[in-house]
Amino acid sequence: MIKxxxxxxxxxxxxxxxxxxxxxxxxxxxxxNTFLTQNNIFNVLRQSSTNLxxxxxxxxxxxxGGIDLSVGSIIAMSGVLGAAAVVWHGLPxxxxxxxxxxxxxxxxxxxxxxxxxxxxxxxxxxxASMNIAKGIAYVYSEGxxxxxxxxAWKFLGAGNVAGIPTPVIxxxxxxxxxxxxxxxxxxxxxxxxxxxxxxxxxxxGIDTAKVKFIVFSFSGLMAGLAGITIASRLYSGTCTSGDGxxxxxxxxxxxxxTSMSGGSGKLGxxxxxxxxxxxxxxxxxxxxxxxxxxYIIKGAVILLAVYTDFLRNRxxxx
Amino acid sequence: MSNYLLEMKxxxxxxxxxxxxxxxxxxxxxGEIHALLGENGAGKSTLIKVLGGIYIAEEGEIFIDGKKVxxxxxxxxxxxxxxxxxxxxxxxxxxxxxENIFLGREPMxxxxxxxxxMVKESQQMLDRFDxxxxxxxxxxxxxxxxxxxxxxxxxxxxNCRILVMDEPTSSISDREVEQLFEIMRNLASQGVGxxxxxxxxxxxxxxxxxxxxxxxxxxxxxxxxxxxTKDELIALMVGRELDQYYTRDHVKDTEVVLKCxxxxxxxxxxxxxxxxxxxxxxxxxxxxxxxxxxxxxxTMQCIFGLTRGSTGTITLDGKQISIKTPVxxxxxxxxxxxxxxxxxxxxxxxxxxxxxxIEVLHLFIKNLMVNRxxxxxxxxxxxxxxxxxxxxxxxxxxxxxxxxxxKVMIGRWLATEPKVLIMDEPTRGVDVGAKAEIYEIMNExxxxxxxIIMISSELPEIxxxxxxxYVMYDGRITGCIDYEDVSQEAIMKLAxxxxxxxxxxxxxxxxxxxxxxx
Numbered sequence: 001m002i003k004x005x006x007x008x009x010x011x012x013x014x015x016x017x018x019x020x021x022x023x024x025x026x027x028x029x030x031x032x033n034t035f036l037t038q039n040n041i042f043n044v045l046r047q048s049s050t051n052l053x054x055x056x057x058x059x060x061x062x063x064x065g066g067i068d069l070s071v072g073s074i075i076a077m078s079g080v081l082g083a084a085a086v087v088w089h090g091l092p093x094x095x096x097x098x099x100x101x102x103x104x105x106x107x108x109x110x111x112x113x114x115x116x117x118x119x120x121x122x123x124x125x126x127x128a129s130m131n132i133a134k135g136i137a138y139v140y141s142e143g144x145x146x147x148x149x150x151x152a153w154k155f156l157g158a159g160n161v162a163g164i165p166t167p168v169i170x171x172x173x174x175x176x177x178x179x180x181x182x183x184x185x186x187x188x189x190x191x192x193x194x195x196x197x198x199x200x201x202x203x204x205g206i207d208t209a210k211v212k213f214i215v216f217s218f219s220g221l222m223a224g225l226a227g228i229t230i231a232s233r234l235y236s237g238t239c240t241s242g243d244g245x246x247x248x249x250x251x252x253x254x255x256x257x258t259s260m261s262g263g264s265g266k267l268g269x270x271x272x273x274x275x276x277x278x279x280x281x282x283x284x285x286x287x288x289x290x291x292x293x294x295y296i297i298k299g300a301v302i303l304l305a306v307y308t309d310f311l312r313n314r315x316x317x318x
Numbered sequence: 319m320s321n322y323l324l325e326m327k328x329x330x331x332x333x334x335x336x337x338x339x340x341x342x343x344x345x346x347x348x349g350e351i352h353a354l355l356g357e358n359g360a361g362k363s364t365l366i367k368v369l370g371g372i373y374i375a376e377e378g379e380i381f382i383d384g385k386k387v388x389x390x391x392x393x394x395x396x397x398x399x400x401x402x403x404x405x406x407x408x409x410x411x412x413x414x415x416x417e418n419i420f421l422g423r424e425p426m427x428x429x430x431x432x433x434x435x436m437v438k439e440s441q442q443m444l445d446r447f448d449x450x451x452x453x454x455x456x457x458x459x460x461x462x463x464x465x466x467x468x469x470x471x472x473x474x475x476x477n478c479r480i481l482v483m484d485e486p487t488s489s490i491s492d493r494e495v496e497q498l499f500e501i502m503r504n505l506a507s508q509g510v511g512x513x514x515x516x517x518x519x520x521x522x523x524x525x526x527x528x529x530x531x532x533x534x535x536x537x538x539x540x541x542x543x544x545x546x547t548k549d550e551l552i553a554l555m556v557g558r559e560l561d562q563y564y565t566r567d568h569v570k571d572t573e574v575v576l577k578c579x580x581x582x583x584x585x586x587x588x589x590x591x592x593x594x595x596x597x598x599x600x601x602x603x604x605x606x607x608x609x610x611x612x613x614x615x616x617t618m619q620c621i622f623g624l625t626r627g628s629t630g631t632i633t634l635d636g637k638q639i640s641i642k643t644p645v646x647x648x649x650x651x652x653x654x655x656x657x658x659x660x661x662x663x664x665x666x667x668x669x670x671x672x673x674x675x676i677e678v679l680h681l682f683i684k685n686l687m688v689n690r691x692x693x694x695x696x697x698x699x700x701x702x703x704x705x706x707x708x709x710x711x712x713x714x715x716x717x718x719x720x721x722x723x724x725k726v727m728i729g730r731w732l733a734t735e736p737k738v739l740i741m742d743e744p745t746r747g748v749d750v751g752a753k754a755e756i757y758e759i760m761n762e763x764x765x766x767x768x769x770i771i772m773i774s775s776e777l778p779e780i781x782x783x784x785x786x787x788y789v790m791y792d793g794r795i796t797g798c799i800d801y802e803d804v805s806q807e808a809i810m811k812l813a814x815x816x817x818x819x820x821x822x823x824x825x826x827x828x829x830x831x832x833x834x835x836x
Contacts, residue, residue, distance in 0.1 A: 180686050183688070184686045184688050186680065189672070192665070199661050263666075
């Protein structure tokens with residue numbers, strides 16, 4: 001009970017923002033009839049699902065004091081590789097799915113390895129791997145979508161379990177695992193320690209290289225999973241999917257109250273951040289706002305959300 | 319009509335929940351060097367920030383030359399002739415000395431900034447103090463002390479009459495301190511009033527005329543330095559007579575717990591640890607003295623498993639052990655409290671609880687379950703043991719005073735239940751009250767059978783606390799002194815072995831003012 005109370009208190013600003021958006025879309029005449037239907041709620045959740053997966057990894061990366069720009073490109077690459085395995089090489093769908101996820105993990109491992117073993121900043125390392133992953137997707141698919149329409153393929157992104165969309169279930173499972181990992185393991189604490197003070201962590205006997213390695217690998221795993229989910233929903237592996245997905249994930253994490261300077265942040269906040277961005281996208285569509293304008297509005301909302309949080313924290317700090 | 323250069327009357331400043339200053343008075347004479355003394359949180363910085371126009375006091379008046387002035391912002395302070403040199407220097411590293419001095423008021427020529435004029439004028443100012451600094455050099459290439467000199471020159475270039483220096487000697491060497499004092503005296507003789515903030519009591523006699531003591535945001539008293547004693551000042555700062563500053567029950571010839579032989583950092587260049595051997599006995603405090611850079615911290619880091627490629631034999635309780643990582647060291651019961659708590663020790667934005675328990679997570683995190691009760695117990699145990707003052711377990715450690723931060727950090731490593739605790743400068747940046755408490759705790763720990771290795775650059779601390787003192791010079795141990803024979807001269811002789819041979823008489827210069835026995 002105390003925990004729930006604390007959760008609301010910590011995230012008060014963004015919870016109010018979320019509720020205000022929901023209320024507005026419920027009251028607004030154009031969206032009143034459509035917004036709070038079961039159909040649309042599942043829609044929002046389905047659209048948010050891959051962003052939450054990425055954001056779970058991204059939260060840990062940012063708490064660690066890093067950034068992972070490569071996740072968007074890994075989505076494209078893993079989707080292409082997975083679909084190609086099934087369509088071009090005749091492998092069973094499950095193998096294709098595993099290949100897709102594995103390709104994400106491998107990229108995460110490589111990111112982690114370089115970042116842990118060298119002093120190159122994560123921004124640069126993942127900027128490089130972002131380009132490489134994107135390149136692999138284009139080279140392998142020759143720039144064309146690889147279509148795959150089998151039921152087994154469609155299950156992960158477009159299927160249902162007991163009426164609930166599969167990606168929504170995946171999303172919650174992933175979220176719970178991430179929460180347990182970050183809050184209830186030693187490594188989880190070590191992530192906060194390394195992000196808070198890298199040198200102190202070394203004196204604490206924390207294997208900082210291992211922590212970085214694990215976190216970036218996890219982020220890669222999440223990107224691979226998101227990639228195959230999207231490829232499944234689109235019935236195809238496409239080298240343009242996942243464009244800009246890393247920015248949506250970073251936005252969700254930051255709106256959720258995680259500090260870009262590392263050492264602090266909570267997945268609970270990230271969840272709300274993801275929902276705010278998801279509802280914003282959905283609401284703007286329902287309201288029929290021109291998609292060009294949507295970018296501008298989205299940017300403004302992110303700035304506003306983070307600024308409000310900044311003001312709140314400053315008050316607390318003084 | 320007063321003849322004070324600066325007079326601050328009844329200054330009060332409140333922050334939410336804290337009365338930072340209550341009715342504080344302060345007077346500064348022209349040509350005087352006036353020390354401002356007080357423990358962390360006593361209100362020194364707040365008073366200075368009020369003077370500098372960074373904070374606005376709710377109550378109080380400021381007079382300069384007997385005339386009331388309103389200092390509402392930084393520029394008003396500057397116009398009133400007040401300059402403040404902050405502890406953390408605020409200079410642009412990749413600009414030249416001249417550019418830094420003229421930052422924001424560059425002389426303009428026909429084609430933009432007149433660089434030649436700027437350098438020329440800067441050089442004239444620098445040369446007035448015979449500093450040997452080139453105005454065209456980048457700040458980046460100067461030593462910390464030289465940067466401070468530039469800051470002073472910059473302050474004077476504003477025609478300042480009141481110069482405030484906030485702990486200017488905390489990060490510069492003793493020789494540079496001498497040079498700094500020389501400049502201060504020079505300035506004072508020209509009629510500038512200097513307010514000098516420092517934690518180092520020993521510097522007072524050296525350079526200050528009068529001293530004002532603050533405690534808990536209130537004015538306690540002003541003394542003439544020549545007519546007061548260190549004990550009196552400490553009593554004023556702490557608010558009570560410290561019956562005992564150092565607490566130590568010496569031990570001798572107990573059994574050997576830790577034996578380190580031929581420790582070497584294995585480095586080819588910049589070798590700092592060269593065939594170091596020493597032993598630690600049960601219940602002992604073993605002091606490690608030496609100059610900065612003698613390799614004391616580096617030796618301990620080898621033993622704690624922080625230096626890859628280091629070699630040597632370590633024997634604990636008669637058994638040879640192999641330490642490759644800090645985790646190994648802690649497993650065997652060796653812990654290290656690092657020297658620099660800001661950089662190497664604390665997780666600043668994290669809570670007291672997080673900082674206290676990070677070494678012992680295995681005690682309460684198991685199988686995806688966090689035992690919050692146990693976590694709170696451990697945190698409380700070491701808050702009690704160390705007498706840490708914190709409003710709650712959840713308080714961010716960065717909000718605690720230096721002394722309490724240090725206690726949290728020591729408590730963290732005590733939680734690993736070490737047999738041998740290595741403490742690197744255990745009282746650096748800690749105010750006197752907390753210092754005495756830390757000494758008492760160290761004594762208590764050794765009585766319970768723990769052994770402590772204490773690296774310290776404060777000779778009085780070494781002399782009064784250690785049972786045996788190893789002295790290092792240039793990566794080697796140059797001698798070991800028992801507590802009966804220890805003296806400042808004996809340590810300095812060993813610590814400056816080389817200097818002593820080449821240049822007699824220079825040895826006493828180092829840290830000598832600090833060595834004045836308490």
